[in-house]
Amino acid sequence: MTLSWSLATAARSLAAFSRPRACALSARMSRAGFTPVRCRAGSINVAASVPRARTNGTLLCGVGVxxxxxxxxxxxxxxxxxxxxxxxxxxxxxEGHDVLAGESDADAHLLVTCTVVERTERDMVARMRALAATGKPLVVAGCMAAAQRTLVSSIVPRARVVPPRRWREVATLFESDTACSERAQEIETARLGYHDAIVPIAQGCVGRCTYCITRVARGRVSSRPLEELVGEVQAHVDRGIREIKLTGQDTAAWGVDRGANLAGLLTEITAIPGEFRVRVGMADPLAVFPIVGDLVAAFDSEKVFKFLHLPVQSGDDGILAAMQRDHSVADFEDIVRRFRASFPDLTLSTDVIVGFAGETD
Known part of the structure; x- marks a missing residue:
């Protein structure tokens, strides 16, 4: 099966679900972890068994709670x-607060937004309005807080808006005099009852894709230090976590601003003693291609899931150029061949945009 045939088949299958908005099935879905056809936003529900810590005299800044x-x-x-x-x-x-899955008993709301496609944006707007209508304080975080801050403020003018790169400041909105935002990476997410750990390794990407709003929300690459990440993974493993999920807008771009690369990070993480596995999140061909040899070698560890999320977006070089993807179909195929040569049972996930502006049958 050739790539062009498989992409054409995918296009015909997805076309039944698509409508004229060119980016309605855009690669922005892949950057937010949605499947190409059904991009339904799903909320986190914190388990009812979450332990409830207590403190006295805290104040939700400016609203008197x-x-x-x-x-x-x-x-x-x-x-x-x-x-x-x-x-x-x-x-x-x-910091002594309660975290609730339900909204009826809450004193305040924290909404972490996504704006990957128009439908998701509409869902977020509806949730903002519904939560604001409760009359309780609202904090809006996530990608809309950066990419569409003006829109957010026009919909819920009294809400506090916290963009992704400043998420640590959420703590200061729910405290009186404890300056804890700089210690955010030290918190014990194991208390939330999850059996896996999500480790964000970087913000932003190196791409300049014409259709993508996520790059507006997240900006250029800002990688977390290697030592910090290794320490965080070590702490998770020590707590009994057995699956580590490395995530970012483009995991393969980690380290480009630090003279390092994802392969080196994986090598350091898999050297940590203990029984755990590592799952690598979406990696863009543009960032993978220069380090593919080292990355394949790093994947050879038994601690790394043989799973590669590599978005191709189109099987046509002309469309890729119009998208400003800065890689070719041949680049994508070469990466896949090299991974398959070492890992025949590799699970490959990709993403395809259907109906990009200027695209024909």
Missing amino acids: RGPVKVHVEAYGCTQNQGEARLMQALLLR
């Missing part, structure tokens, strides 16, 4: 959003 504050948390979108939401939830717990 004394604590401990019961915060209803909803998070939508990609694995990175889910990971940051877990960190925010655990941070709130550590």
Whole structure:
């Protein structure tokens, strides 16, 4: 089966679900972890057994809610959003607040938004309005807080808006005098009851894709330090976590701003003693291609899932150029061949845009 045939087949299958908006099935879905056809946002539900810490005299800044504050948390979108939401939830717990799955008993709401496609944006707008209508304080975080801050403010003018790169500041909205935002990475997400750990390794990407709003929300690559990431994974393993999910808008771009690369990070992480597995999140061909040899070698560890999420977006070089993807079909095929040569049972996930502007049958 050739790539062009398989993409054409995928296009025909997806066309039944698509409508004229050119980016309605865009690669922005892949950047937020949605399947190409059904991009339904799904909220995190925190288990009812989450331990409830207590403190006295806390204040939700500017709105007069004394604590401990019961915060209803909803998070939508990609694995990175889910990971940051877990960190925010655990941070709130550590500071003595309650984290609730339901909204009726809450003192305040925290909405972690996604804006991957138009339908998701509409869903987020509806949730903002519904939560604001409760009359309780609302904090809006996630990608809309950065890419569409003006829109958010026009819909819910009284809401606090916290963009992705400033998620640690959520703590300061629910406290009186404890400056804890700099310690956000030290919080114990294990208290939330999850059996896996989502580890955001970087913000942003190196791409310039014409259709993507996520790059507006997340910006250029900003990688977390290697030592910090290794320490975080070690802490998760010590707590009994057995699956580590490395996530980012483009995991393969990790380290480009630090003179390092994803292969080196994987090598350091898999050297940690213990029984655990690592799942690598979406990696763009543009960032994978220069390090593919080293990355294949790093994947050879028994601790790394043989899973590769490599979005191709189109099987036509002309469309890829119009998208400003900065890679070719041949680049994608070469990466896949090299991974398959070492790992015949590799699970390959990709993403295809159907109906990109200027595309024909």
